[in-house]
Amino acid sequence: MLTQEERKNLANLLFPELKYTAEELEEKYPPRNLPPGAKVTRLGPSPTGFIHLGNLYGAFVDERLAHQSDGVFFLRIEDTDDKRYVEGAVKIIIDSLRFFGINFDEGAGLDPVTGEDINTGDYGDYTQSKRGEIYAAFAKKLVEEGFAYPCFLTEDEISDIRAKQEAAKGNPGIYGEYAPYREVTCEEAKALIDHGKTYVIRLKSTGIPSGGEEAPEKFKVMDAIRGELEMPVNFQDTVILKTTGIPTYHFAHVVDDHLMRTTHVVRGEEWLPSLPIHVELFEKLGWEPPIYCHTAQLMKLGEDGNKRKLSKRHDPELSLDYYRRLGYHPAAVREYLLTILNSNFEEWRIENPDADIDQFMFTTEKMSNSGALFDLDKLNDVSKDVLLKIPAKDIIAFLKAWAQEFKPEVMGIFKDEEYLEKIIDLGRNDAKPRKDLIYAEQIVDFISYFFQDMYKPEEGFPQDVPSEDIPLILEKYLATYDHSDDQSQWFDKIRDIATELGYAAKPKDFKKEPDKYKGHVGHVSTVIRVALMGRSQSPDVHTIQQIMGEALTRSRISGAMS
Numbered sequence: 001m002l003t004q005e006e007r008k009n010l011a012n013l014l015f016p017e018l019k020y021t022a023e024e025l026e027e028k029y030p031p032r033n034l035p036p037g038a039k040v041t042r043l044g045p046s047p048t049g050f051i052h053l054g055n056l057y058g059a060f061v062d063e064r065l066a067h068q069s070d071g072v073f074f075l076r077i078e079d080t081d082d083k084r085y086v087e088g089a090v091k092i093i094i095d096s097l098r099f100f101g102i103n104f105d106e107g108a109g110l111d112p113v114t115g116e117d118i119n120t121g122d123y124g125d126y127t128q129s130k131r132g133e134i135y136a137a138f139a140k141k142l143v144e145e146g147f148a149y150p151c152f153l154t155e156d157e158i159s160d161i162r163a164k165q166e167a168a169k170g171n172p173g174i175y176g177e178y179a180p181y182r183e184v185t186c187e188e189a190k191a192l193i194d195h196g197k198t199y200v201i202r203l204k205s206t207g208i209p210s211g212g213e214e215a216p217e218k219f220k221v222m223d224a225i226r227g228e229l230e231m232p233v234n235f236q237d238t239v240i241l242k243t244t245g246i247p248t249y250h251f252a253h254v255v256d257d258h259l260m261r262t263t264h265v266v267r268g269e270e271w272l273p274s275l276p277i278h279v280e281l282f283e284k285l286g287w288e289p290p291i292y293c294h295t296a297q298l299m300k301l302g303e304d305g306n307k308r309k310l311s312k313r314h315d316p317e318l319s320l321d322y323y324r325r326l327g328y329h330p331a332a333v334r335e336y337l338l339t340i341l342n343s344n345f346e347e348w349r350i351e352n353p354d355a356d357i358d359q360f361m362f363t364t365e366k367m368s369n370s371g372a373l374f375d376l377d378k379l380n381d382v383s384k385d386v387l388l389k390i391p392a393k394d395i396i397a398f399l400k401a402w403a404q405e406f407k408p409e410v411m412g413i414f415k416d417e418e419y420l421e422k423i424i425d426l427g428r429n430d431a432k433p434r435k436d437l438i439y440a441e442q443i444v445d446f447i448s449y450f451f452q453d454m455y456k457p458e459e460g461f462p463q464d465v466p467s468e469d470i471p472l473i474l475e476k477y478l479a480t481y482d483h484s485d486d487q488s489q490w491f492d493k494i495r496d497i498a499t500e501l502g503y504a505a506k507p508k509d510f511k512k513e514p515d516k517y518k519g520h521v522g523h524v525s526t527v528i529r530v531a532l533m534g535r536s537q538s539p540d541v542h543t544i545q546q547i548m549g550e551a552l553t554r555s556r557i558s559g560a561m562s
């Protein structure tokens, strides 16, 4: 065992001149002055430029916890793995989340004028690569106190250790008897360094590895989503600073979340297995750990009917970009996320159909801990309901912003916004409103037949109507067409055409005596529908013609005759 003096010498050898001491840093970043119960949360993405649904899902939890409690939500860039840095990534993260209504109160950000990375808030720097001096200060403290040491093992030596452990059927890793540098002295370390040997800093774990029959020592920890967890204590001498001096995730997270006074760490369940390391690090540093909230993986139902993880390679819907490109309204995505985040949200929504979504009290206890099922069909259903509540004018503004960015070739539809408003509102104000609108790309396609330059017939005339009848139906339709007819006058005329050409005026008559007729009025009106808009399904034809106007109606019908 090294004496206190020896540990101090070792610490000074490894970290000779530091900008701060651990005590100074504690003072520099005092506890936050917030109302009781206020939660401090953070998002810690790596700047890979790829921001996905899982990030949004987690960010939503962070944002709700902080803002529901008058707390603080900040952005920290976790760039200790510099291979993954992508230029402009901070902007992508901030912009993508802002689009979905997630705003940070402090942290990494961008200068609105120069676009350069800047920080807002008193707990920065908020970019891990700029916090080297801070990590060093706490690593030094751990060495001084005998809770960390430099380890000079080479890759080959580590492989040999692994082989030995395998042969002995022991636990893999660097710990206890397999950690030869736990008691390295300052002199020994200096000699090795002078010989050009590189080293990492490892935690000197006090956990005891389980061996043979013996059950591993356990500890209990509360997870706000999963409840009380019982886990084996850590016994690994985990690396805290790499040979480059850059911290590992484990160490950086512990130091940062302590100094930034995070109260709740929301992160993916892939971090659950390393929780014992983090708990030991907090303990060795003499700090209270935050409350952990390990979120469930986002899953989807695979073709084989089994749940599987969403994957970057196979599932384009994992990328947030996917929703922006297709033009999902952020309110729909938020609403949908809450349905998968909190099991009681849908019930709340039924009871409070018109309430602002932010009035819903989000809780971690109501979160699923066994894989949240993400389902695009369900998102689409939610989106239909959400869009129904958004006034046409606002939908148009949203569509316009989307089209400008993603589909400038359709900007023509905004030339006459009054016309567009009628189209958007088509069937939306009925007693049983139509729910045709889902996302921008689909909406533009859905309404395209209202615009001559976008018109592309999608379906041909119905097969069950003899082809020689088609021009006859259309001719008669055009000849009797009066744009001022009301709904029933208009339909009476279609019935007349049907009867004249040998079709039943009512579908039920045709059903009763199919041999007597060629078909029924529905077949006739489908012919008209297809001639008008190139589709066999659509909202009410009379209303559509009223919106289209007489000229376009007539020209579509006559165009379909030739």
Ligand code: GLU
Binding pocket: 043, 044, 045, 046, 078, 253, 265, 266, 267, 268
């Ligand atoms: N940088 C980590 C990641 O991207 C963040 C995990 C955390 O939130 O602690 O997975």
